[in-house]
Amino acid sequence: MLYGDRVTLRAMSSADYPRMTEFKNDVEVELLSGGAAPRPRSLAMLSEFFDELVKEKDSFGFVIEADGTCIGDIGLFHLDRLSATAEVGIGIGDKDYWGKGYGREAMRLIVEYGFRMQNLRKIWLETHATNERALRCYQAVGFVEEGLQRSHVYSGGEYVDLVLMGLLRTDWDRRGAA
Template sequence: MLSGEKVTLRPVTDYDLERFLEFSTDVEVELAGGGEPPGPKTLEQIRTLFTGEKDGLGNSKVNFSIVADGECIGNCGLFEINEVNRTCELGILIGDRGYWGKGYGRDAVRLLLDYAFRLRNFRRVWLEVHSLNERAIRCYKACGFVEEGRLREHAWLAGRYVDHVVMGVLRSEWEGTPPQP
């Protein structure tokens, strides 16, 4: 559906859900994401998470599978979509560790930003990342995100509390034009 230099973003398939379940059992992958503590998940829980048009709170979302070399290597999407403010949260997971640190995540984030700004007409895209995920922070900065704030000791991660870094990019920054007053 959306093709970049290294990856394609396409709709989630049943096969992808099985891959997502595999990724969720890799503790290192789960810790990199920094969300809930790693724990067992079922295929049905994964299906519910990725196939609905709304999250459990009724917020709109859109999910993609990230494909490289003919294989599903992760997922990404837009969440917390606010139609009034024209904002959304970006999320991404490269679940196949063989693709970490090689520009696949950066390519996927750039495609997702193009989708958000050019095709969906969003004004601002934001995200949260835990402060220990330096690889992700470098990726987001390379894609135009700036740090907007920090939630100190916000998440419990592998035996300690860590900060969550809030980052965002405005359409004007993405386009390289001055922001509107």
């Protein structure tokens, strides 16, 4: 487990699946997550998905816990040991925790974990250009824009730009680990 001041990153268990199913079936949450078009997914479908995710060797997924409850998830995916890179993904599903710094704290913890425990050289991500709250969070942690794919994603009835961002370990170290 990884501990911050207000959040804990811990392993996901089957007890978290009902809560995660709520989040994954919330259209507003799913549109912000940048994934595929929202569609209804049953607890059984998502249980199978999470069970498989836990088995993957090139990913590390965590539940974000605050105040004793699951508020979302975060993880490192597409781990490339040769290049020492991984993609980070985060979703705060509990809207009561939006815009209050919980995501930023979780991102700092996962970045620290990636650089210090997994010996990564770079962590990268993709997000919709319209997700201003996420962009502010990533920039506050130290991510910089590395590219833009114009009108790349269909989301909420419109085509939006996809922002590519990255954070190098050398920059993280230089910033004093944010």
